[in-house]
Amino acid sequence: MSEPISVSGVGQIARTVSDLAQSVAWYSDVLGLRHLYTFGNMAFFECGETRLMLTETEALAPESIVYFSSSDIVGDSNTLIARGVEFVQAPQLVHQHEDGSQEWMGFFNDPDGRPLGLMERRVGN
Numbered sequence: 001m002s003e004p005i006s007v008s009g010v011g012q013i014a015r016t017v018s019d020l021a022q023s024v025a026w027y028s029d030v031l032g033l034r035h036l037y038t039f040g041n042m043a044f045f046e047c048g049e050t051r052l053m054l055t056e057t058e059a060l061a062p063e064s065i066v067y068f069s070s071s072d073i074v075g076d077s078n079t080l081i082a083r084g085v086e087f088v089q090a091p092q093l094v095h096q097h098e099d100g101s102q103e104w105m106g107f108f109n110d111p112d113g114r115p116l117g118l119m120e121r122r123v124g125n
Helices: 020-030 073-082
Strands: 012-017 034-039 042-047 050-056 066-069 087-096 102-109 115-122
Touching (some): 020 034, 020 042, 073 115
């Protein structure tokens, strides 16, 4: 077995966008993420313990879905809908664990039409 290293989590996630100014406004105003700073063609947001980096590019490539954690997926999805977000898949129960806890997920698109997820883990009784 290899010696462990001091990796303690995900520090940053990178996504590409076609219009940085539009995306900064959307991630700030619609999703409510705290905009940390912008320089050049990059903008950075606080996402809990993980930073989100957006980079403007002309050629968007397929990317992994980013799932945002929520403690109230139904309430948060209703807030996003009120802000103009259309859910591709409304929040729903996707799995129930043996301990009674539940995994809920819903999906919507970013300004470039690429999917994002909203997820909540509800603790069992």
